[in-house]
Amino acid sequence: MSMASSWHKYASPAEASRRRPLILRLDVLIFLAILALVTLGATLMAQSGLISTSFVKTLGKTLCLCLAALAMDLVWGYTGILSLGHFAFFGIGGYAIGMWLMWDRTEAIVQATLARGPLPATDLQLQEAIGSQIFGVVGASDIPWIWTLAGSLPAQLACAVLVPGLIALVFGWLAFRSRVAGVYLSILTQAGTLALSLWLFQNDSGLRGNNGLSGLQNVPGLESVPQSTLSLWFLWASALALGLAYLAAVWLVAGRFGSVLRGIRDDEARVRFLGYEVEHYKLAIFTVTAMVCGIAGALYYPQAGIVNPAEIAPIASIYLAVWVAIGGRGRLYGAVIGAAVVSLASSWFTGGGAPNVNLGIYTIRWTDWWLVLLGLSFVLVTLYAPKGLGGLVDLWTEHRACRRVGDLGPDLGALRAEEEQA
Template identity: 35%
Template sequence: MVTDTPVRPRREVKAQKSRQRTLEIVGIIAFVVLMAVILPLLLSGFRLGLLGRFLSLAIVALGIDLIWGFTGLLSLGHGIFFALGGYAFAMFLQLNSLGEGQIPEFFGLYGVDTLPWFWEPFASLPFTLIAIFTIPAIVAGLLGYLVFRNRIRGVYFSILTQAALVVFFNLFNGQQKWINGTNGLKTDTSVFMGQEVGSDRMQMTFYLITVVMLVLMYLLCRWLTSGRFGRLLVAIRDDENRVRFSGYDPTGFKVLVFAVSGAIAGIAGALYTVQSGIVSPQFMDIAFSIEMVIWVAVGGRATLVGAILGALLVNWARALLSESFPEVWLFFQGALFLLVVTALPDGIVGWLRNQAPDGLRSLMGKPEPLMTYPQVELDPDVQQERSEISE
């Protein structure tokens, strides 16, 4: 006899997933309309410029969430890849603004009269657009391979990425002769497509490009974390040894996802550079890379949406507080991180999914319950025979 245990048919599960997918598409469209149409009409040029920078920082937060939230690799050195993307685009803009045979002005301050060889490829726009994400990806891949092949993980991986960050910071900071060292490379007065990068029209163009790239990077991360590859990343995060015993080599997967995360950070760095007007070794400051982790923690690990939300909320709060109470911001940031660690360990989106009322959980994609199957109730005579055998 079969009991009346409720069963969710497969078609119902598919229908639920279809509704969630439709809701996600609607959310993306609403986000694009809000950012690209509504807010440019409501915000001043200054506020819109801030929002553009924060959106570019949300892109790098997606890369952090990809490796930390889904793969369990806490990187404290993503400022390296962020800065490399910024320097690549800034070098092109510096060369693109000069006449035939000229070199950037700062070279003359240090007695350099010929363009260094590693600057020459950046005179090409196609090469630069490729280099913005390939150079950070290659650096991340090499660093990841050296670390992961020796099975270094956990806190040791975090320490190594921060040590690499210090090395790159000192390297770029000391190259006054080749990349203007501590002064960095300015982009606001450079010319791109016949206009100054700092002009209102070009800033609006870069703002819209940032919105589009944020959506594309979200879709890329969504694709990578879905299906079999995404489940493998989560398995590496939860129990890497079991993945290895199952016949998979986690090293290759970790190197790949770390390189992709580095490429995403490079794109974010290039977009941030043209909207902030300068790139400098300060992009590789230790505190800045730690802030990237805080954005993801506040929004919610392994959610992607949480990474975007955390980056926007934290940076907007910093902008507002630093304007009125500049001495309070650091205390607020520390208190916010303590609050997340103690009261909201899953971040804002994690709380909405797991602890908020049912309506909000459904909106944020409430986890599906496991499939249940009908339970067969044995005949009383059979039950009695089994009990006698067990005795």
């Protein structure tokens, strides 16, 4: 018997699973099966009228948040970089796609209005009318330079991915080469996010200040398609993006690159001593996860219908870290579970689904107490269940050690009987 076949005979199920083809791994198959069942079930129930269009949109938005949580788990759970600014990349992706949605829809409305005039409108008149329609709410009519490519869908889709990646690349290069780490890096990412959100709140930012971009649920060219159908299309797109991202993340962490990431998380100095360029690995995962968040944001905000600077505020990135912690960081499925559970629970508690509790002298209204409940859940999970909700999955899927039989000891001094009973 060859050494390779002998190793496979004695390998643990977890080790053997990691060496199977990616698509045949049990955890991957289970995740994809659940994702497909949820998507298919929601589609059938929506078409049967059992669930509303708004709930389908909630499910689609939840899948986008799961995608962002997956990216956060890669950068925090696997690499140990607690970024408190990753939701800013999510918002940038939303702004990028929102600019095209607003521009194209406004252009169609303006062209239809000007066409009823006695004379054909010039390009300058068209531009001025579009500028007045979009920026009149902030008392302006000039079109900012950042809207130069707003009329091109491919360009804005590229911006939704490349702009977050470029910002993360520049920020990460400056931070990691200076060996900023730990709580200092977390504060730095939070400060950068705060600066971005404060800039976006200004009316002269070119993105309509506090008003943000609205009406994003109306997709240009699909005005005749009802929202019930559009919501299903976005649900499918969100599910597809999450499934592909999960496959890519599993492939990434299962190989040597993932081992180095975990090594950086556990003992960065040792990994550096072994000769690995730690900064390069950090920069790569920081940039890639920022781009994934941009994709998630580009899918989320057409379902939400509006994006504004409040979405990029530091508290949003803190929520993202809380979701991952509740789900169980360092477990890809844990991040997805945490984001899904908290997002759906938030919709239920704050959307009026949870009944108020009358205590006689005081009535608990969950719309007021939801954040307190979320904070308490985070504290309890941190203290008593550090593995998060994903730890429950670990208990359910825990494998017993392989029972080995035969000549078990490597030499005459081996404790064969004791090893056989182990």
